[in-house]
Amino acid sequence: MKRNGLKGVNRRAKRLEEREVFGMEQIDVIWDQPVGCTSIFDTGWETNPRAATPMGNCAPSARDLGSCAGPCWWPAQTPDSMTNFYGYQDQCIAMERDWRNLNYAIKVK
Amino acid sequence: MRGWKVCGLAFFGVLAFLLVDTVAHAKTPFVEGGVVRQKCSVCHRLDQQGRVEVIEETRKTPGEWFNVISRMRRINGAPLGDSEVKPAVKELCEFLIFTPAEMQKSFYYATEENSQFRERSSLMKTDLDKRIFQTCVRCHAYGKIISHRKTEAQWVENMNMHLGYYPTAVPQMREMDWPKEAMDLAKILAKEFPMDTPEVQAWYASKKPQDLAGKWKIAGYQPGAGYYEGTYTFKANAKAGKDEYLIEREVQFQNGLALKQVGEGTLYGTYHLRYNLQPTAFSGLVEGAFNLDAAAKGFTGRWWAVVQDNNAYGNEAFYKSDAPAKVFAVFPQSVKSGAAQTVSMIGVNLPAAAAITFGDANVKATVKKADANKLVVEVTAAAGAAIGPTAIQVKGAACSESLIVYNKLDGITVLPRMGRSYMYGGAAYPPQGVQFVARGVNFGKDGKAGTADDLMLEPLAAQWACEQDKVWAADNADRATFAAEDIKVLAAPIDNGLYTPPPDKVNMAPNEWRIQRREGVGLIAISATFKEGAQEFKDSALLGVSPPDYVTHIK
Numbered sequence: 170m171k172r173n174g175l176k177g178v179n180r181r182a183k184r185l186e187e188r189e190v191f192g193m194e195q196i197d198v199i200w201d202q203p204v205g206c207t208s209i210f211d212t213g214w215e216t217n218p219r220a221a222t223p224m225g226n227c228a229p230s231a232r233d234l235g236s237c238a239g240p241c242w243w244p245a246q247t248p249d250s251m252t253n254f255y256g257y258q259d260q261c262i263a264m265e266r267d268w269r270n271l272n273y274a275i276k277v278k
Numbered sequence: 279m280r281g282w283k284v285c286g287l288a289f290f291g292v293l294a295f296l297l298v299d300t301v302a303h304a305k306t307p308f309v310e311g312g313v314v315r316q317k318c319s320v321c322h323r324l325d326q327q328g329r330v331e332v333i334e335e336t337r338k339t340p341g342e343w344f345n346v347i348s349r350m351r352r353i354n355g356a357p358l359g360d361s362e363v364k365p366a367v368k369e370l371c372e373f374l375i376f377t378p379a380e381m382q383k384s385f386y387y388a389t390e391e392n393s394q395f396r397e398r399s400s401l402m403k404t405d406l407d408k409r410i411f412q413t414c415v416r417c418h419a420y421g422k423i424i425s426h427r428k429t430e431a432q433w434v435e436n437m438n439m440h441l442g443y444y445p446t447a448v449p450q451m452r453e454m455d456w457p458k459e460a461m462d463l464a465k466i467l468a469k470e471f472p473m474d475t476p477e478v479q480a481w482y483a484s485k486k487p488q489d490l491a492g493k494w495k496i497a498g499y500q501p502g503a504g505y506y507e508g509t510y511t512f513k514a515n516a517k518a519g520k521d522e523y524l525i526e527r528e529v530q531f532q533n534g535l536a537l538k539q540v541g542e543g544t545l546y547g548t549y550h551l552r553y554n555l556q557p558t559a560f561s562g563l564v565e566g567a568f569n570l571d572a573a574a575k576g577f578t579g580r581w582w583a584v585v586q587d588n589n590a591y592g593n594e595a596f597y598k599s600d601a602p603a604k605v606f607a608v609f610p611q612s613v614k615s616g617a618a619q620t621v622s623m624i625g626v627n628l629p630a631a632a633a634i635t636f637g638d639a640n641v642k643a644t645v646k647k648a649d650a651n652k653l654v655v656e657v658t659a660a661a662g663a664a665i666g667p668t669a670i671q672v673k674g675a676a677c678s679e680s681l682i683v684y685n686k687l688d689g690i691t692v693l694p695r696m697g698r699s700y701m702y703g704g705a706a707y708p709p710q711g712v713q714f715v716a717r718g719v720n721f722g723k724d725g726k727a728g729t730a731d732d733l734m735l736e737p738l739a740a741q742w743a744c745e746q747d748k749v750w751a752a753d754n755a756d757r758a759t760f761a762a763e764d765i766k767v768l769a770a771p772i773d774n775g776l777y778t779p780p781p782d783k784v785n786m787a788p789n790e791w792r793i794q795r796r797e798g799v800g801l802i803a804i805s806a807t808f809k810e811g812a813q814e815f816k817d818s819a820l821l822g823v824s825p826p827d828y829v830t831h832i833k
Contacts, residue, residue: 228794229788230786230799230825244444245417246417246829252353252443253352253353264786268787269704271704271707272706
């Protein structure tokens, strides 16, 4: 995780530098991807105040769903609009107002 | 002349290629005119071993075959129309389904709404389970992983597929070197969940076609509604094809409710039944999944309402009218010592003069009414009868059921211990409720609560209420603030243990007064109070309300 020119300035950031915790420097693929929700101004799952319980996300749904669906952070839980469900949210320009318009992720039996 | 020689060589060359090709391709069990060879083999050609490549290197539950075909149509442009999906799954399940023993372990994933509560990290006991939990369960349910069997090459390909389709998995799983861990795990999964074993081969060699047409006797239990019995009538649905059935269902609940439903069902892989029943005035669209014990001619499994606002589901068994004589359900399942109590025993081909005895001689029974499918019995457990389960023996019929004998009510318990509800997310995502049940508890021989010999008794008619959670928030002031917010947004009337999120306030809309302007999520306690004479018993369980299930469960 530690890269040239980057230095953790608080306790949480310093923890991210610990190799035994992350070991990210061993990964030699897709460095072009933004690393972590924090780089796209979402708070990141580490900050989920309800990590021990099954409800709530790192951010309220109205923001979190848009973030997850776009860069495809949680493709198993939200209908990602990159690979699986193109245009899933097209009818929801502003999720906090348009959430009622969310469509089905269609399943066929 | 030379031209003829060349032509002759070319002819024999083509002939030899065709022969080799035919021999090499002769291994696959999928017929050339079937959906798999016609549609899936557009990409999945026969490999050097004569298998439909990739497909014949995996086995899955029917639910996961539906999932895979759905993904192939969505992403890979598989040329299957809607009407071809089920025939494809049926064909795949003929040769590549789980064995009944394998299905048993992953069945909950295909049938239960709250399956994630079987999968908490604290329940993962083996090192393998812990690794799967860390590597896969952050995104998937554990049940999904164990719903697949693959060759080692395909487990590796599965991990590669994730890197290709979902590369953000790597930074998302940033606390580990996910590609390395996933590849290491692939090799272990190939041993733990292998494509082929002697047991698998033995089951495939022994499986036989089944004819479900006829009458079946039903016994079941629906939380919140109670015990019920009834009849299925299966008729072959020749128009729809092999292993397709028209179904009539008639059930009578002990609380007086009678239901008549009709629907259609399909038998996959000679033992796995999936059906849907049309809505009635008292029930919505219902789906069900059941597994057949071919020797006993009986199914066990679960049905559920598709829209889960009332969290309606039932655990059910049904046996064919020509099955060997058997009692397969007894209700109620517990009796208090010192008083006579009526008990119903449901079965098939029960003897006219059934004599019933118990493991404990202090428990006596008198048959009051008997027919081939039901014995109505008056059971008396003497004051000296041993506390605990006592085996039931029915002369002339098999019975593996038991009856719990208890002497007094010591407490109550609310189940599930933690329910999970979904908030309202628009027309596509109706709210999902949780049906809680308060059951009586006897503390057993040791008289201590919370020990292994505690006896779970019958459901009780309790008084219900929503309360602020004090358990999770006990040691943290920030959490206590959340808890105070949660009860404000989630509180709702609870009738007969059923919590359904009120759509007008438990929804996806941001609440300006909440921290982070959060929507209708939270954690509260659901309490039940029951009075018996002068005694009052109280217990509570947790209820979590989360955003909707955007990617629908396989069931």
